Amino acid sequence: MNHSTSTHAPGAATSGDELVASVDTGARNPLGWQAWLIPGIAMVWSLFQLYVIQPQFWLGNLVGNSVVFNNTEIRAIHLAFALVLVAMAFPLFAKAKLDRIPWYDFLLAAAGAFVCLYLVLNADQIARRSGLPTTMDLAVSTAGLLLVGIAVYRALGLPLLIVVSVFLAYVFFGSSDIFPDVMRWAGASYGKATWHFWMQTEGVFGVALGVSATLIFLFVLFGAILERAGAGNFFIQIAFGLLGHLRGGPAKAAVVASGLSGIYSGSSIANVVTTGTFTIPLMKKTGFPAEKAGAVEVASSTNGQLTPPVMGAAAFLIAEFTGTAYTDLIVYAFLPAIVSYIALLYIVHLEALKLGLQGLPAHADTKAKSRARKMGGFLVGFLILAVLGLAVHFGLGFLRQMFPGGGMLAAMCIFLAFYILCLIIAAGRPDLKVDDPDAPLHEMPRAGQVALTGLHFVLPIIILLYLVMVERLSPGLSAFWATMAMIFIALTQHPIKALFRGGRGLGSATLQGIEEFFHGMVGGARNMIPIAVATGAAGIIVGTISLTGAHQVVGALIESLAGGSLMAMLILVAVMSLVLGMGLPTTANYIVVSSLMAPVILSLAASEGLIIPAVAAHLFVFYFGILADDTPPVGLAAYAAAGISGGDPIKTGFQGFGYDIRTALLPFLFIFNTELLLMHVEFVDGQPVATFxxxxxxxxxxxxxxxxxxxxxxxxxxxxxxxxxxxxxxxxxxxxxxxxxxxxxxxxxxPPFIAQPGSAVYQVAESVEPGTTIRLELTGTDFNNIDKRNSIFIVVRTNEGATGQDRLADIGLDFLEDGDQITVEEPFPATPFAYLSQDFDFYADEPVVLSTVQTRAERMPKEIFYIxxxxxxxxxxxxxxxxxxxxxx
Structure with a gap:
């Protein structure tokens, strides 16, 4: 590997690149007068998204407050751009020509823009009609749903379209006699259903699309510009410089490079092609079989979607759906991702041992260094980064105190100073080039020298994390400033380096910067097409659940199949998440599996006495949805890797899933042990609350x-x-x-609990310290099946009081002594246990009773089993x- 000019291996990534285009960005690139249509509209979309999130004291003052959009309008315009671009960039038919846009796609694009902008142009009249649609409203809503369905088929394929169609069919036909009683719902008129899905924010234009329009777009745009400016190649060469000379080095470098790419990447398939084009041929060169080389890249890239802060652009949806602060979610997801990557590095090491492999030739300077010098260099580098980080943090804090109104200006000045310093260092070295993995390989690059050529790529990531984690700005505003910093870098890095090198080639360097900015903006928008369409389509699924309560049907099915076993229930949910996630991009994947499966975990686990935070349940289904990317027979990431390695995609998928078994184990572990998520669960008003x-x-x-x-x-x-x-x-x-x-x-x-009869509840409450949590087992008639009696565990915290009755007076439940048993009254609405009214029929012939009261037993520490x-x-x-x-x- 060297820094000389080269290109990607000829033909090596053809099928992989085609798969990325067909799945992520659209395979059509028209010629002639149409050539600028897709890039032009994509560019306008990116500029629009930057405008609507920017602080109004900046660009808003230039254009006036009259051009201000509310959240609902932003969602509609966001989807309008997506429907227009999906019609132009994604062919409707498999045999359609890719070098021109046919006439019918112009009609579909115009129709897509119209049905979305109809909501913006008629917002006041629609608000006044409030659920009483006109004929035009019905026509627009119907056309909108059909156009979203067509867009789903084009951008995301048949699997998601089938899922969405099944949910829509359930809305319109779920009240008919063809469904069994347990699945039937009350039904809704055509007008009510279409209004629900299109004319309000309960369906297509719901929370998921809102997160896509205000958060996901900016993070995807940030990643696209960062990648286009050269950060992807920088991370790859850093990884190879550090690990390439070790046993099985290219595979280890692939793991690290994919993990670094996962910081900003929103697609495991794009991650496979971006890093795999280089890493897979080198893995094969050192002795990895084609399928294993592809599988290492697949496992690395799918795990990249689990890496904070972006997590395949699903992190913002998880935060929104669970009510978790985004900064907290990053912390919760950090440890499992790191542990998973460490284990994958070790698996690669074991494979290299089994195959008897060696590393690639180390750089001559690297060979000459002793291990102590290497470790010393690493520690010095770490200390330098730590000192810089502390200097930035405390320096900005000092400037904010000195100039209360100039904090942002001070931050910009510090960023500019560090940026110029990084470019001075980089200008003294040759620019990194994309190496040809098929070219003769003489030695690995020096990691330290590679790092010095691209330190400025790390600055926008530091800005993003600093603004989110330290300044506590909103994720959207943090992403905006990080993206603006990245745009500034893309436009200026080459001209400034040319100036520091004596001004040679300044004109071409300026054009290169403009080109990278333009292609980054266009690439970010094209990457967003399937995500925007997916979040709009997923809104139909979420809207169906809110309208019909369909998740209860799924929960009843899984409960009956699990036979009361909590572990069997989790395994069934994991399998269903894998199946539902096949063939879907990360964001759509998460929305589908979380809408159906996360409530099932929460409700069924609670009935078995396991109370877990919502974020743990959502991360559980998210992990298994992501693993669908390498699960045969659909695993799209495995097909992309096989296209590069020349191996069999099915074998690559099975091998990749074999490597990912350790990732599949993690969700089961943090469900039962939330310390792995760095969280501790406490109970407030009977509900689990997570703390660090x-x-x-x-x-x-x-x-x-x-x-x-x-x-x-x-x-x-x-x-x-x-x-x-x-x-x-x-x-x-x-x-x-x-x-x-x-x-x-x-x-x-x-045994973890000491159980006593429910009739002893007051004595137990009086015997424990105030503030102690006790577990109550309630038994009553199933609300949905009067012939069945169910038991559910709840956790309550005792209050201050002299007697047991006093300590249980304000827990949200009323108990009545009825002979030798304690009956439970129906909880009032808006109280912590109001949800029990959906589980028990409190007016059945047999009352709901308190069966047992349980307190935690004093036991030896569980850590004794580490021995x-x-x-x-x-x-x-x-x-x-x-x-x-x-x-x-």
């Missing part, structure tokens, strides 16, 4: 989870210090499970050391 764990608890969770995941990876790969036999594999699995869930082992030895886990690991190491033929690390 302390530093040492978080550190312990990280260390134990990392060791457990490495051991689990060794067990699934059947290789630790040497090839593992069945006995050793079982011991490693047992050790991993003990580390992951020591509480489960403790439950087998000591047998580590003993098992040590025993396996001792047995395998005799057979070890190559170093384990």
């Amino acid at each position: 764990v302390d530093f040492f608890t978080g550190l312990k969770a990280f260390l134990i989870a990392t060791v457990a995941m490495l051991v689990f990876a060794a067990a699934t790969q059947r290789y630790f210090f040497a090839k593992s036999n069945i006995f050793e594999t079982v011991m490693l699995l047992a050790a991993a499970l003990l580390l992951f869930r020591p509480g489960a082992a403790l439950d087998m030895v000591q 047998p886990a580590f003993l098992l690991i040590a025993f396996v190491i001792l047995m395998q050391r005799r057979r070890q033929t190559v170093p384990a690390f």
